[in-house]
Amino acid sequence: RDLSAAQVIRLLDDETVIPGLIDLHAHYAVDLFGAGRVDEYTANPLIFLGNGVTSTFPAGEVDPEGMMATRRRIERGEMIGPRIMSSGPYFGTARPGWKAADETPDQIRREVDEWAARGVMGFKAKGIQPAQLEALIGQAHRYGLTVTGHLDSGFRNSVNPRDAIGMGIDRI
Secondary structure, eight states: OOOTTOOOOOOOTTOOOOOOEEETTOOOEEEGGGSOEEEOOSHHHHHHHHTTEEEEOOSSBSSHHHHHHHHHHHHTTSSOOOEEOOOOBEESTTSTTOOGGGOOHHHHHHHHHHHHHTTOOEEEEESOOHHHHHHHHHHHHHTTOEEEEEOOOSGGGOOOHHHHHHHTOSBO
16 A cells, blocks of 8 residues: 555654544433433534544434434534434333333334334333333344343333343343
8 A cells, every 4th residue: 555645643752642432322312401301412412522432322312313414414514523323212211202002012123124224323222121122122133233221120021131131132
């Protein structure tokens, strides 16, 4: 490879270069003034970059449409921010309006299909029931996507980490 045009940067003994950091649990959601959690797209991207984080995986989004729009603005160079690896909506009670009794495994599989087609790079489960998590993991893996779980003890139809590992969850 021809490196004749490469720029050489000489560092002093007390200077260091590190690669960009990746935050795999980057929360863009904040509760401003007690009004409930919302994804914040203006300051948070700059704050992540200011702390050396050049790529983020939100691991669940309160407003997945807004996060995708923010990701696209960053990709087009219309705003400054880290690379966002979209994770789509939460699967479970962390999602506003989630009604566990209405969320069948088949509905979850269809929703995974929809979000995978839209370009998410993984999913986050929080407050999900076992059959729902199993469907989420199985369908996400069909697309080569990962599932992160915020899990409980298994009490009251929640999912404990041991069972989630048996289902094939990627991150806890």
